[in-house]
Amino acid sequence: MNHTPDPTASRFPTIRQVHARAVFGWVQAGWHDCRQSGFASLFYGTCFAAAGWLMQVVFEHASALFAGLATGFLLFGPFLSFGLYDLSRRIEIGEPPRLAPTLVAWRPNLANIGxxxxxxxxxxxxxxxxxxxxxxxFFAGGLPSFAEVVRTVLTFEQADFAIVYFAVGGFFACFVFAISVIALPMMLDRKTDAITAAIASLFACARNPGPMLLWAACIAVLAAIGFATLFLGLIVTMPLVGHASWHVYREVVADEEKTDLC
Incomplete structure (x- = not known):
């Protein structure tokens, strides 16, 4: 059989310019989807929390690696939230937000999502x-425990360590945010290729620096709540971020039939 590629898959989308107040609408819409999805959303949130608990057990005596992976696995969050995007998509088109279909939502665009x-x-x-x-x-005399690291940061005993650590981590977080803020929802919705989706995400950030910075700050606060509650809060905060991210995509990226810039 001959496979005819979808001509819209690599078409560069029209990026809208939005106001900073749109961020509050995204969060509100994300919360609505959390409530509509119920168990399905909580399942994905529990997966985030379980990943944190598992890393805490496995890397209990390797605080540096645990700290890196515990914060770094959120860099993988856009991919882990794929099922949440699909739940929001189903709610939007009037389908029941069932968990089972979202577990394989990546199949139609497997190569690019991979x-x-x-x-x-x-x-x-x-x-x-x-x-x-x-x-x-910064800890040449031996690596501290994770509890000691948290105490050091909170009490400013090694302010230079906290500044360097969060500066380096912030660089990686900004990079991932910039290439993924709308990329994976678009790859789900339009079967877009990975390169087009990443470039569109970068362009969305460039056209909407204020709203995107505010949205990034919201994600950071929600993630911090999750960590502050020993990962328990991630059960709610990560589904909220995932669902809201779908609405970020839907508002920032114009419908395919529309060609005008707003």
Whole structure:
């Protein structure tokens, strides 16, 4: 059989310019989807929390690696949230938000989603290595426990460590955010190729720097709540981020039949 590629898959989308107040609408819409999805959303949130708990057990005596992976696995969050995007898509088109179909939502665009997931995995591994190096530079006498690291940061005993660690981590987080903020929802909705989706995401950030910075700050606060509650809060905060991200995509990217810039 001859396979005819979808001509819209690599078509560059029209990016809308939005107001900063749109961020509050995204969060509100995400919360609505969380409530509509119920168990399905909580399932994905529990997966995030379970990943944190598992890493805490496995890397209990390797605080540098645990800190890097615990914060770094959120860099992989856009891919892990794929099922949440599909739940929001189903709610939007009037379908029941059932869990089972969302578990394989990546299949229709497997190759491109796999490429994007591989990129995120590479970034995660690089960040984990960078985290170990930063720890080694500031704790030459031996690596502290994770509790000691938290105490050191909160009490400003080593302010220079906190500044360097969060600066390096922030660089990786900004990079992942810029290439993925609308990329994976678009790959789900339009079967877009990975390169087009990543470039469109970068362009969306460039055209809407204020709203995107505010949205990134919201994600950081929600993630911090999750960490502050020993990952328990991720059960709610990560589904909220995932559902809201779908609405970011739907508002920032114009419908395919529309060609005008707003």
């Amino acid at each position: 490429v994007f997931a591989a990129l995120l995995a590479v970034v995660l591994l690089i960040w984990a290595r960078a985290s170990i190096i930063v720890f080694a530079l």
